[in-house]
Amino acid sequence: xxxxxxxxxxxxxxxxxxxxxxxxxxxxxxxxxxxxxxxxxxxxxxxxxxxxxxxxxxxxxxxxxxxxxxxxxxxxxxxxxxxxxxxxxxxxxxxxxxxxxxxxxxxxxxxxxxxxxxxxxxxxxxxxxxxxxxxxxxxxxxxxxxxxxxxxxxxxxxxxxxxxxxxxxxxxxxxxxxxxxxxxxxxxxxxxxxxxxxxxxxxxxxxxxxxxxxxxxxxxxxxxxxxxxxxxxxxxxxxxxxxxxxxxxxxxxxxxxxxxxxxxxxxxxxxxxxxxxxxxxxxxxxxxxxxxxxxxxxxxxxx
Amino acid sequence: xxxxxxxxxxxxxxxxxxxxxxxxxxxxxxxxxxxxxxxxxxxxxxxxxxxxxxxxxxxxxxxxxxxxxxxxxxxxxxxxxxxxxxxxxxxxxxxxxxxxxxxxxxxxxxxxxxxxxxxxxxxxxxxxxxxxxxxxxxxxxxxxxxxxxxxxxxxxxxxxxxxxxxxxxxxxxxxxxxxxxxxxxxxxxxxxxxxxxxxxxxxxxxxxxxxxxxxxxxxxxxxxxxxxxxxxxxxxxxxxxxxxxxxxxxxxxxxxxxxxxxxxxxxxxxxxxxxxxxxxxxxxxxxxxxxxxxxxxxxxxxxxxxxxxxxxxxxxxxxxxxxxxxxxxxxxxxxxxxxxxxxxxxxxxxxxxxxxxxxxxxxxxxxxxxxxxxxxxxxxxxxxxxxxxxxxxxxxxxxxxxxxxxxxxxxxxxxxxxxx
Numbered sequence: 009x010x011x012x013x014x015x016x017x018x019x020x021x022x023x024x025x026x027x028x029x030x031x032x033x034x035x036x037x038x039x040x041x042x043x044x045x046x047x048x049x050x051x052x053x054x055x056x057x058x059x060x061x062x063x064x065x066x067x068x069x070x071x072x073x074x075x076x077x078x079x080x081x082x083x084x085x086x087x088x089x090x091x092x093x094x095x096x097x098x099x100x101x102x103x104x105x106x107x108x109x110x111x112x113x114x115x116x117x118x119x120x121x122x123x124x125x126x127x128x129x130x131x132x133x134x135x136x137x138x139x140x141x142x143x144x145x146x147x148x149x150x151x152x153x154x155x156x157x158x159x160x161x162x163x164x165x166x167x168x169x170x171x172x173x174x175x176x177x178x179x180x181x182x183x184x185x186x187x188x189x190x191x192x193x194x195x196x197x198x199x200x201x202x203x204x205x206x207x208x209x210x211x212x213x214x215x216x217x218x219x220x221x222x223x224x225x226x227x228x229x230x231x232x233x234x235x236x237x238x239x240x241x242x243x244x245x246x247x248x249x250x251x252x253x254x255x256x257x258x259x260x261x262x263x264x265x266x267x268x269x270x271x272x273x274x275x276x277x278x279x280x281x282x283x284x285x286x287x288x289x290x291x292x293x294x295x296x297x298x299x300x301x302x303x304x305x306x307x308x309x310x311x
Numbered sequence: 312x313x314x315x316x317x318x319x320x321x322x323x324x325x326x327x328x329x330x331x332x333x334x335x336x337x338x339x340x341x342x343x344x345x346x347x348x349x350x351x352x353x354x355x356x357x358x359x360x361x362x363x364x365x366x367x368x369x370x371x372x373x374x375x376x377x378x379x380x381x382x383x384x385x386x387x388x389x390x391x392x393x394x395x396x397x398x399x400x401x402x403x404x405x406x407x408x409x410x411x412x413x414x415x416x417x418x419x420x421x422x423x424x425x426x427x428x429x430x431x432x433x434x435x436x437x438x439x440x441x442x443x444x445x446x447x448x449x450x451x452x453x454x455x456x457x458x459x460x461x462x463x464x465x466x467x468x469x470x471x472x473x474x475x476x477x478x479x480x481x482x483x484x485x486x487x488x489x490x491x492x493x494x495x496x497x498x499x500x501x502x503x504x505x506x507x508x509x510x511x512x513x514x515x516x517x518x519x520x521x522x523x524x525x526x527x528x529x530x531x532x533x534x535x536x537x538x539x540x541x542x543x544x545x546x547x548x549x550x551x552x553x554x555x556x557x558x559x560x561x562x563x564x565x566x567x568x569x570x571x572x573x574x575x576x577x578x579x580x581x582x583x584x585x586x587x588x589x590x591x592x593x594x595x596x597x598x599x600x601x602x603x604x605x606x607x608x609x610x611x612x613x614x615x616x617x618x619x620x621x622x623x624x625x626x627x628x629x630x631x632x633x634x635x636x637x638x639x640x641x642x643x644x645x646x647x648x649x650x651x652x653x654x655x656x657x658x659x660x661x662x663x664x665x666x667x668x669x670x671x672x673x674x675x676x677x678x679x680x681x682x683x684x685x686x687x688x689x690x691x692x693x694x695x696x697x698x699x700x701x702x703x704x705x706x707x708x709x710x711x712x713x714x715x716x717x718x719x720x721x722x723x724x725x726x727x728x729x730x731x
Binding site (some may be wrong): 188190191193194197198201202205207208209212241295305306 | 581582584585587588591592593594595597601604605608612613615628632635
């Protein structure tokens with residue numbers, strides 16, 4: 009690895025770690041389960057997210073950010089500065105509760121005391137904007153196609169840039185994907201499962217969220233790079249030598265991206281197709297270490 | 312003859328044997344000692360130590376003995392040994408639930424050790440006749456998947472009575488089939504018996520044929536023994552403690568609901584197939600790096616979970632990742648020893664590999680885990696210690712890869728294409 013790349017990596021790592029400071033920017037509380045009582049005088053900084061268990065926020069206790077209830081039982085008798093949103097579980101808002109924002113209940117059960125203070129509005133059902141389907145909205149076919157075209161165009165632009173600056177690296181990734189498709193898919197699946205788990209663990213520490221975000225970005229870039237490599241091969245097939253390398257990469261990746269994005273819209277199998285394509289290209293990128301080395305299967309090597 | 316009949320025979324024998332080891336030996340005997348005889352944990356641990364130690368000693372003795380005979384036509388001998396082992400196992404399986412005394416338990420353990428000590432090197436030795444080098448990863452994957460899926464997904468209660476009742480008839484049927492293969496003059500078996508002299512079967516992946524026909528091992532056997540020891544040690548040291556923590560065990564591996572068990576079983580199968588492909592694609596040290604890295608991550612996750620109040624249900628992420636790590640190294644274990652061997656050294660290497668890495672590591676880690684618990688080491692500290700050991704091995708493998716990189720490579724194309 010040359011000195012410029014090494015310095016770049018060092019600066020990136022330093023920036024990521026430099027962002028990992030307990031400044032409050034990423035503070036929050038996540039409750040997965042168990043019983044928890046937050047007594048009077050206790051202040052929880054940032055967002056409060058609850059997945060399961062039983063929590064009582066006593067009178068005099070305070071949450072400085074919003075509250076999201078996804079499951080379990082939450083009893084609020086203290087102060088919440090932000091909105092309180094529930095899409096599942098049981099939410100009990102006691103007579104001493106003091107909510108500084110809106111109360112949104114899209115799912116689960118609500119037991120609201122008439123003496124509780126809600127500074128904003130109390131919204132229930134579809135009007136709340138806090139239903140599970142609001143988090144993962146269904147898109148119409150037309151919206152899906154528009155998004156597919158836009159993302160394919162972005163991928164194609166990424167491909168033309170990559171082909172301009174790293175043509176040999178893209179070739180290596182494409183060769184690995186074509187000559188060892190099973191190994192690429194297996195490696196991508198393994199790296200995807202382990203990478204996602206690692207990402208969740210990093211995110212759970214809260215302080216390492218910047219590192220997790222950079223990891224996620226690298227993961228997406230790797231998948232995109234793999235698709236770009238495959239698109240470049242397709243471009244070579246479609247346009248032959250008629251165009252320049254970046255142009256072939258652009259048009260090939262545009263066709264590849266469009267086909268893949270449209271296939272991903274298919275009901276039932278679409279997600280599986282997208283996942284398989286992601287694993288396959290991630291694996292090819294990993295086997296060649298972002299195209300920095302030629303991949304030779306170990307089974308055909310000798311010392 | 313194509314490779315499929317031999318591979319099917321090998322996969323069936325290995326998967327059945329490994330399933331027996333996973334269920335009856337590892338959990339059935341524990342259940343018998345604890346629940347039906349009423350032995351204390353320390354006594355059971357001593358018996359398990361005896362089982363591991365005896366099995367390791369007998370396996371090494373049998374393996375070295377078979378290697379010294381230098382017999383290249385051992386397929387039928389191996390099949391006869393396996394037949395005897397299966398018959399003996401069937402008898403032990405039938406008798407085990409009736410044992411009610413500590414002496415009887417010790418006798419059962421010793422007899423099980425004898426049977427395993429003979430059966431394991433004999434079964435591993437079949438590889439050179441039945442599985443071509445290029446398909447050993449796939450064979451390991453199918454064995455792992457076929458053994459783990461029913462062991463995890465189908466067996467809800469890990470008790471000796473159920474194992475005994477469920478296994479007896481399949482074992483007797485298997486013994487009849489084995490008797491036919493071992494004792495009848497079948498041409499099919501004769502053809503299989505000669506396959507170890509073919510270059511795509513006999514010399515393993517890490518054996519180099521030098522000019523003059525001399526065979527040379529291209530990997531350090533001691534290094535791989537240490538790495539496999541590390542994998543088994545880390546796995547057992549962590550799993551023994553997790554198995555003793557009802558929250559972890561009853562919400563995952565022994566969940567009363569079939570859902571979590573099926574998910575874990577499927578994770579074993581998929582990870583085994585992934586490992587089967589990657590075994591041929593990656594350097595074995597890279598695979599070890601993944602395995603130790605995943606174990607480190609798993610124990611980090613379990614230590615994080617242990618900090619929470621251990622009630623209700625636990626997320627399946629940790630058990631699924633655990634299954635991935637276990638399947639990865641099990642596939643490597645099934646393929647590695649044959650790939651480090653020639654037909655003359657397979658019995659010795661397989662016996663040394665399984666005895667010194669698997670059983671010794673399992674015995675040491677089980678004893679250590681028990682000792683740590685008796686000394687009052689809490690769950691979180693225990694898991695952090697396991698995590699540290701996994702990370703140490705991860706670093707060790709990283710250094711090994713760093714210092715061994717660059718020494719590459721030209722293939723023997725005949726072996727990889729499967730040409731004779």
